[in-house]
Amino acid sequence: MIPEPFEYHIPKNLEEASRLLAQFGGEGKILAGGHSLVPMMKLRLAAPKHLIDLGRLTDLKYIRESDGRIEIGALTTHFQIQSSSLLKEKCPLLPETAREIGDVQVRNKGTIGGSLAHSDPAADWPAAILALAGEIQARNVSSSRWIPASEFFVDLLTTALGGDEVLTAIRVPVAPPRSGHAYLKLHHPASGYAMVGVAAQVLLNEARHIESASVGVTGVGPKAYRATAVEEALRGKAPSRQNLEAAAAHAAEGIDVNSDLYASAEYRSHLAQVYTRRALEKALERAHGK
Amino acid sequence: MATEIELDINGKRRAIHTEPDTTLLSALRDQLDLTGTKYGCGEGQCAACTVLMDGSPRRSCLTRATTAAGKKIVTIEGVAQNGRLHPVQQAFLEEQAFQCGYCTPGMILTALALLKSNPDPSDDEIAQFMEGNICRCGTYPRIVAAIHRAARMMRSSAHES
Structure with a gap:
């Protein structure tokens, strides 16, 4: 439980953090809440030579609304999101996802930005951010850009962040009227990670048919993904049990499904379908309630 | 450094x-x-x-x-003040909410935070808040009982004062 030796840096502002990251190239790593990176370092699965701690960048801790969008600073903890009254009203999928993460100790320290940048294939946030068609802000010394969630998750523990870019914020649209959301998850009994996690947001039209549905899935493949075949199968359809079931059957289509000690690929695919159907049902129930 | x-x-x-x-x-x-x-x-x-x-x-x-x-x-x-155990500590003793005792300090501190935000938690709320704290001896039912007991003790002393 002793990591490889490393140098520790605690920049005073974002500019200094970006400069350090650019300077160290592949040997530097950003530390946010430290609840994924630090265990990995102790297990020697990660051995950065330079650790750049964002702990003093308290201005990256915020949740605010502007122009129909919610923006969340990268260092906002899971607990802050879980308990935000703004989010409960304007984007309830996020607090619902936050409360499923890890345990109390993890939620008190772990951050949304750290989790997204780490991109664990069984983490919860990627499913929600994908379902909400969110964007992720990446900044380096000289510039800043917004990366759509659909392009952010590249592969196992790999994101579209450049080697010198710091993830600084996340933004998602405010939930529209006649929409409903749900995050459903089967917890791994020991680690609390998602064996399968499905985030769904549905929008009804005036005839109370499904205008659109978006579905983010985690825990199933090497990275979280949008279940586009499910979404297409639902467009314009009546929200009947039969239609949901038929659409959810596509939940793991085209995915290289994980197989491990806890769940074979076949079982996981089945779970993905069942949790997708249930998440859609719950989201629709809530959309009808409005 | x-x-x-x-x-x-x-x-x-x-x-x-x-x-x-x-x-x-x-x-x-x-x-x-x-x-x-x-x-x-x-x-x-x-x-x-x-x-x-x-x-x-x-x-x-x-x-x-x-x-x-x-x-x-x-x-x-x-946690103890002026040589007096905190009600959560006292309740863990009275319910014998441990076997080897190794998880107990962490359990007690997490329980303190729980009771501060929720003075009368249900079994489910206790299980949810305490889920990160592992007891390898499996004394969970006694831990839940101890937290209920501590909650009662703390509520009644709050009434007195």
């Missing part, structure tokens, strides 16, 4: 020196002899190392000592 810092632990200022890899857990145990905080797994799985930072439960094995500077840290040694 050792640096000297001061931490606020159980209401006292304590000086420690930190290397880049010094965790709050190792500072407490190895430098300050506060060995009530337990080293269970060291990798964030078991929560035996739980302390309160500004009132909220944290894993000290994943918390760097420097990030604890400026925060109020409470360890199990700071």
Whole structure:
């Protein structure tokens, strides 16, 4: 439980953090809440030579609304999101996802930005951010850009962040009227990670048919993904049990499904379908309630 | 690259020196002899190392000592006041809510935070809040009973005062 030796840096502002990251190239790593990176370092699965701690960048801790969008600073903890009254009203999928993460100790320290940048294939946030068609802000010394969630998750523990870019914020649209959301998850009994996690947001039209549905899935493949075949199968359809079931059957289509000690690929695919159907049902129930 | 810092632990200022890899857990145990905080797994799985930072439960094995500077840290040694056990400690004794006792300090600190935010938790609320704290002896039913007992004790003493 002793990591490889490393140098520790605690920049005073974002500019200094970006400069350090650019300077160290592949040997530097950003530390946010430290609840994924630090265990990995102790297990020697990660051995950065330079650790750049964002702990003093308290201005990256915020949740605010502007122009129909919610923006969340990268260092906002899971607990802050879980308990935000703004989010409960304007984007309830996020607090619902936050409360499923890890345990109390993890939620008190772990951050949304750290989790997204780490991109664990069984983490919860990627499913929600994908379902909400969110964007992720990446900044380096000289510039800043917004990366759509659909392009952010590249592969196992790999994101579209450049080697010198710091993830600084996340933004998602405010939930529209006649929409409903749900995050459903089967917890791994020991680690609390998602064996399968499905985030769904549905929008009804005036005839109370499904205008659109978006579905983010985690825990199933090497990275979280949008279940586009499910979404297409639902467009314009009546929200009947039969239609949901038929659409959810596509939940793991085209995915290289994980197989491990806890769940074979076949079982996981089945779970993905069942949790997708249930998440859609719950989201629709809530959309009808409005 | 050792640096000297001061931490606020159980209401006292304590000086420690930190290397880049010094965790709050190792500072407490190895430098300050506060060995009530337990080293269970060291990798964030078991929560035996739980302390309160500004009132909220944290894993000290994943918390760097420097990030604890400026925060109020409470360890199990700071829970009893003036030689009197805290009701949560008393309730754990009365319910015999442990076997080997290794998880107990972390359990008690997490339970303290729970009862502060929720003075009368249900079984489900206790299970949900305490889920990160592992007891390998499996005394969970007694722990739940102890938390209910502590809640009753704390509510009745709140009425008296």
